Amino acid sequence: MYFNSFVDQETIGTMGQENGLIRCAPRELKLCAGKFNPISLEELLQKGWPKTEWILEGYIPQGGLVLFSGHPKSGKSTLASFLVTAITKGETIIGCQTHSVPILWLGLEERMQDIGNRFKNLGASRSLSN
8 A cells, every 4th residue: 555645745856766666765864875874862852853744643644654564364455445445535533533645555466346346335435546
Protein backbone atom coordinates (compact mmCIF):
# COMPACT_ATOMS: atom_id res chain seq x y z
CA MET A 1 0.00 0.00 0.00
CA TYR A 2 1.37 3.41 -0.95
CA PHE A 3 -0.14 6.68 0.20
CA ASN A 4 0.87 9.16 -2.47
CA SER A 5 0.40 12.07 -0.08
CA PHE A 6 3.60 10.78 1.53
CA VAL A 7 5.43 12.57 -1.26
CA ASP A 8 5.19 16.00 0.35
CA GLN A 9 6.73 19.35 -0.60
CA GLU A 10 9.89 18.58 1.42
CA THR A 11 10.43 15.40 -0.55
CA ILE A 12 9.50 16.62 -4.03
CA GLY A 13 12.73 18.58 -4.32
CA THR A 14 14.78 15.37 -4.10
CA MET A 15 12.73 13.17 -6.43
CA GLY A 16 14.33 11.58 -9.45
CA GLN A 17 13.75 8.78 -11.89
CA GLU A 18 16.00 5.80 -12.54
CA ASN A 19 15.22 2.88 -14.85
CA GLY A 20 11.59 4.01 -15.10
CA LEU A 21 11.09 3.78 -11.31
CA ILE A 22 10.51 6.87 -9.22
CA ARG A 23 12.78 7.19 -6.22
CA CYS A 24 12.65 9.84 -3.55
CA ALA A 25 14.42 10.62 -0.30
CA PRO A 26 13.53 13.19 2.36
CA ARG A 27 15.92 16.11 2.64
CA GLU A 28 16.65 15.15 6.26
CA LEU A 29 18.26 11.89 5.11
CA LYS A 30 21.92 12.05 6.04
CA LEU A 31 23.17 9.05 4.04
CA CYS A 32 24.94 10.44 0.99
CA ALA A 33 27.54 8.64 -1.14
CA GLY A 34 28.26 6.15 1.63
CA LYS A 35 28.79 8.85 4.26
CA PHE A 36 26.99 8.30 7.57
CA ASN A 37 26.48 11.37 9.79
CA PRO A 38 24.69 10.42 13.01
CA ILE A 39 23.44 13.17 15.34
CA SER A 40 23.33 13.10 19.10
CA LEU A 41 20.15 12.80 21.14
CA GLU A 42 20.75 16.37 22.35
CA GLU A 43 20.83 17.66 18.75
CA LEU A 44 17.74 15.63 17.90
CA LEU A 45 15.79 17.06 20.85
CA GLN A 46 16.85 20.65 20.05
CA LYS A 47 15.64 20.59 16.45
CA GLY A 48 12.50 22.62 15.78
CA TRP A 49 10.40 19.92 14.15
CA PRO A 50 7.17 20.98 12.41
CA LYS A 51 3.89 19.73 13.83
CA THR A 52 3.08 16.23 12.58
CA GLU A 53 0.23 16.08 10.07
CA TRP A 54 -1.66 12.80 10.38
CA ILE A 55 -3.51 10.72 7.79
CA LEU A 56 -4.75 8.46 10.62
CA GLU A 57 -4.43 10.39 13.88
CA GLY A 58 -1.59 9.01 15.96
CA TYR A 59 -0.77 6.13 13.63
CA ILE A 60 -0.09 7.11 10.00
CA PRO A 61 1.84 10.36 9.60
CA GLN A 62 1.81 12.34 6.38
CA GLY A 63 5.27 12.02 4.90
CA GLY A 64 5.85 8.66 6.59
CA LEU A 65 5.83 5.08 5.47
CA VAL A 66 3.77 2.29 7.01
CA LEU A 67 4.41 -1.40 6.45
CA PHE A 68 2.16 -4.23 7.60
CA SER A 69 3.89 -7.52 8.18
CA GLY A 70 2.70 -10.77 9.65
CA HIS A 71 2.04 -14.42 9.03
CA PRO A 72 0.05 -15.43 5.95
CA LYS A 73 -3.73 -15.13 6.39
CA SER A 74 -3.34 -13.05 9.58
CA GLY A 75 -5.57 -10.21 8.30
CA LYS A 76 -3.05 -7.72 6.89
CA SER A 77 -4.97 -7.11 3.66
CA THR A 78 -8.29 -7.02 5.50
CA LEU A 79 -7.01 -4.40 7.95
CA ALA A 80 -5.45 -2.40 5.11
CA SER A 81 -8.75 -2.54 3.18
CA PHE A 82 -10.70 -1.16 6.13
CA LEU A 83 -8.09 1.59 6.61
CA VAL A 84 -8.03 2.51 2.92
CA THR A 85 -11.82 2.73 2.76
CA ALA A 86 -11.99 4.95 5.85
CA ILE A 87 -9.08 7.14 4.74
CA THR A 88 -10.42 7.74 1.22
CA LYS A 89 -13.73 8.83 2.80
CA GLY A 90 -12.10 10.83 5.62
CA GLU A 91 -14.04 8.74 8.17
CA THR A 92 -13.21 7.76 11.73
CA ILE A 93 -11.80 4.25 12.23
CA ILE A 94 -10.56 2.53 15.40
CA GLY A 95 -11.61 5.68 17.24
CA CYS A 96 -9.25 7.91 15.23
CA GLN A 97 -10.05 10.60 12.68
CA THR A 98 -8.64 10.18 9.17
CA HIS A 99 -7.85 12.81 6.59
CA SER A 100 -8.86 11.93 3.05
CA VAL A 101 -5.90 11.40 0.72
CA PRO A 102 -5.45 9.58 -2.58
CA ILE A 103 -4.23 5.99 -2.23
CA LEU A 104 -2.67 3.55 -4.66
CA TRP A 105 -3.47 -0.08 -3.82
CA LEU A 106 -0.99 -2.65 -5.13
CA GLY A 107 -2.66 -6.04 -4.85
CA LEU A 108 0.11 -8.08 -6.38
CA GLU A 109 -1.02 -11.42 -4.98
CA GLU A 110 -4.78 -10.99 -5.42
CA ARG A 111 -7.17 -11.19 -8.31
CA MET A 112 -8.55 -7.82 -9.40
CA GLN A 113 -12.15 -9.03 -8.99
CA ASP A 114 -11.45 -10.05 -5.37
CA ILE A 115 -10.02 -6.61 -4.60
CA GLY A 116 -12.98 -4.91 -6.28
CA ASN A 117 -15.52 -7.06 -4.46
CA ARG A 118 -13.84 -6.44 -1.09
CA PHE A 119 -13.96 -2.66 -1.57
CA LYS A 120 -17.59 -2.81 -2.77
CA ASN A 121 -18.52 -4.82 0.32
CA LEU A 122 -16.77 -2.25 2.52
CA GLY A 123 -18.74 0.56 0.91
CA ALA A 124 -15.89 2.24 -0.94
CA SER A 125 -17.54 4.92 -3.01
CA ARG A 126 -14.79 6.78 -4.79
CA SER A 127 -11.53 6.17 -6.59
CA LEU A 128 -8.71 4.93 -4.40
CA SER A 129 -6.24 6.85 -6.52
CA ASN A 130 -8.20 10.15 -6.80
